[in-house]
Amino acid sequence: MERELKLRVAKEDLGTLRQVPMLGQSGTKAGTPHLLTSTYFDTPEFSFHWCKASLRVRAVGNEKIQTLKLDGSAQAGLFDRDEFEMPVNGDAPDLKLLCDQIPEQSDCGKLIRDETVAARLKPVFVTRINRSAFALQQPSGDELELALDEGTIEAESGSVQLAAVELELKQGNPDALYRTALDMLESVPLRIDHRSKADLGYALLVAEHTEAVKAHPVVLDKRDSVEDAFCAIARNCLDQVHANEQGVVSGHDPSSVHQMRVGLRRLRSALDLFAKVIPSSSGFNEELRWIASELGAARDWEVLAGSTLEHAGSNGNANEVQPVRQACEQIAVNNRQRAAAAVESVRYTRLALEFTRWLNRKGWRDEMSDEQRKAIGSPVKPFAADILRRRHKKLIKRGKGLADLDDQRRHRARIAAKKVRYATEFFASLCPKRAVRNYVNALTALQDDLGWRNDAVVADHLLKSLLTTSPEAAPGAAFARGFLASRVAADHQTLKKLWKRFKLLSSPH
Template identity: 75%
Template sequence: MERELKLRVAKEDLDALRRAPLLATANSAAKAPQLLTSTYFDTPGLAFRENEASLRVRTVGNDRVQTLKLEGAVHAGLFDRDEFEVPIESDVPDLTRLYDQIPEDTGCGKLIRDETIAAQLEPVFVTRINRSVFPLRTPSGDELEIALDEGTVDAKTGSVSIAAVELELKQGEPESLYNVALELLEAVPLRIDHLSKADLGYALLETGQSKAVKAQPVQLDKRASVEDAFSTIARKCLDQVHANERGVVSGHDPSSVHQMRVGLRRLRSAFDLFARLIPASSRLDEELRWIASELGAARDWEVLAGSTLDHADINGNAPEILPVRQACEKHAVDNRQRAAAAVESVRYTRLALQLALWLNRKGWRDGMSDEQREAIGAPVKQFAADVLRRRHRKLIKRGKGLADLDDHLRHRARIAAKKVRYATEFFASLFPRRAVSHYVDALSALQDDLGWRNDAVVADQLLTGLSRTSPESVSGGAFVRGFLASRVASDHRTLTKLWKRFRRLSPPR
């Protein structure tokens, strides 16, 4: 089992990193730099990639090592995966050397025993890496290797440069990787890297840009404790956040901005619903608010420039709307770039590392009494039922007379509905599927209506400000604001019906 934390570093910062106090102490035991040339093999149809595996032959001097890696799990840059290595004499793979290590009844086991697959293997890309390795022993006794890599990934379709830090755990606890990364972050700017070298190589072969990733269902064991449930839910939320970072940083994908923001909202909602038993530090919450706000402005302008103006411009050719659309699209691009810069910042890297460290070492246990530890060890199902009941009650209270509430009070009801929805999805696997489905369907319809109404309120605010900075948009902005006001007014009856339908329901139990 391989456990690695991968970090990106600017090429010009590698020398400064070598002089970092942490590496200076390990310099005397550092291994001589080596050139590692790794040729990755696959079939023309990328069968190994399809099976979430990578196959390489690495050359170090006169030695050859064949390695098969399975995808495994990646959380906040920590790769936790199976790795199978065998020395070989040739520059091409010998799959028979893996038979003893990989069971025949597994997907990968069947793949490597398929003679047709073996016959089709060909080089698909090559990595050429100059690597310096520093062994490190932490005060707590954990043993790590810090590798500084500089080189390229080369394929027929292109090439990409690499400057990276890999922290590999040899012995000890995974949280030591995050502690070391945070210490190195004080020396030079670093970024968490969620892509392996194999991922980078395959990205050169595969056309298209990274796609936005939606939240995946949470599966809880009905016998799980409150603490175990919290860990599972928080990690699922973080998986969605991290999966969309590349799309946000690319600056081209508004949907990645939206889905990363959704992941952050879900994470903060999880913190909130467990807060009585598992408190998070105010510092973590403050930093989560910060990154969410950096993404929020981009999302608001994207919605206005897209769906909101599309609804207002029914025929798609209203001349007065064109200047509004152009101004909004410029704001959307500017804010998307700001969101990308925030996700690439040292501040965000530090937050991601601190969150991962807190989750890995269960930092909420610090200073807990025996009574509190007993409470978080209780079965989660009763806790979940109590949470859903309380949140449902709060929504019913805040939604009284929903269709006639002013913008502020309706916004509070919308937030309450969102919290009920997230809590229900988090705990869905603990309750009868039919009851959950019926409840979520009604809640989703209500949320959709409240959501576009909120978009209309935000659009009105943005358009008001736009008219002051872009005089050419005044006429079109006034038209759009009038259109939105009329649409909200005509929705009164629909919202009333949706609220009545939901109000009749009880939360799953």
């Protein structure tokens, strides 16, 4: 199992990194650059790539090393995956050497045992990397290897320059990787690296769309403690956040912005749910709010330019609305670029590293008394039932007379509904399935109605701003505002019915 934390660095900052004190303690031969030339192999249709694996042969002096890496998890730049490495005779891979190590029935196992695959392997790209490696012995006893890489990835279709830092755990606790990365971040700007060298190589060959990733269901056990449940829920939220980072950075897919924002909202909701028993740093809440707001600005304009104006222009008014749509789409693109810059920033890198480290090492225990530690060791089911009851009660209180509330009070009710939804989904596996299904169905219908109403309120503010920034869109903006207002008014009875239906239910627990 390979555990590596990958970070990107500007080429001009590599020299500064070589001077940091921790690297000076690695010995006289440490840090001497040596060339690593790795040739990646695949079939003409990229069978290994589609199997989420990479196969290479690396020249190390006079020796040739074959390496197969399988798909694993990647969180905040930490790649955790299976790696199989062995000497090989010659410049080409020998798939037979892998048969004893890869299960026969796995996708990759079937691939390496297919003789036609072996016969059709060919070089697809080459990496030429000057690597300076440093062995780091931590006071804690953890052993790391820090590599500073500079070079190129070359394919027939083009090449890409590379400057990166790789921290590999040789022995010990993965916390040492995050601790070391944060120490280096004080000396030079680093960025989380979302892609491996193989990913970058295949990007030169295959035009792939980065799909937005929705949250996976949280699965808890009735025997789990409160702390166990918190860790599982927080990691589930983080998985959604990290899975959408690359999509946001690419700047092409609004859905990735939306799903990363949802993941951040879920994470903030989880911190709020457990705040009385597992307090987090106020700094985390502030930084999570910051990155969510950077994504939110892009999302608001995307919604307006998309579904909101689509409804406004669906009644034979498309020509009038078109200038508005064009202005909104341009603002959305600009804000998407701003969101990408935020996710690529040192500030976000620090947040991701610090929060992941806090979660992995259970940093909340540092300031806890024995009594508090005992409390978070208690079973989660009673805790979950109490949370669900209290959140439901709060929503019922805030939603009184929901259809007739003003925008501000209805917004508060909408936020309460969202928190109930997240809490229910977090603890769903602890509750009767039928009760959860009926409750979530009614809550979802209510949320959807409150959601588009909120979109209409946000849209009204955004459309007002166009009057000064895009005068050519003023007539269409005025029409769209009137259309949305009439649509909200027409929804009065529907919202009343949805609220009445939901009030008849009790929270599942």
